[in-house]
Amino acid sequence: MSKLHIKKDDTVIVLSGSDKGKTGKVLKVLVDEERAIVEGVNVVARSTKPSAKTPQGGIVRQEAPIHISNLSLIDPKSGKATRISIKREGKKVIRIAKKSGEEIK
Secondary structure: OOOOOOOOOOOEEOOOOOOOEEEEEEEEEEEOOEEEEEOOEEEEEEEOOOOOOOOOOOOEEEEEOOOOOHEEEEEEOOOOOOOOEEEOOOOOOEEOOOOOOOOOO
């Protein structure tokens, strides 16, 4: 299992696929599968049976996981895709945008 450059609540841009160019906030990271669920990206329609939670049933639209390699963090300064570098200060790990040199929070 490798370390991932994307965390929950990061703003990312999609680099390839049918949703190329879309941006969104990371809702969940699936570390074992190296995938992330991004708000408004890779939306699929799922059929659901009627239940207590959804008494009507029918078709529900929800985000599906997208592979981490198809995502890139957005630079906080320029708003464009950037790679990151890791800087360690004691036990604290800081992610820094390669394009602007700004810290990614």
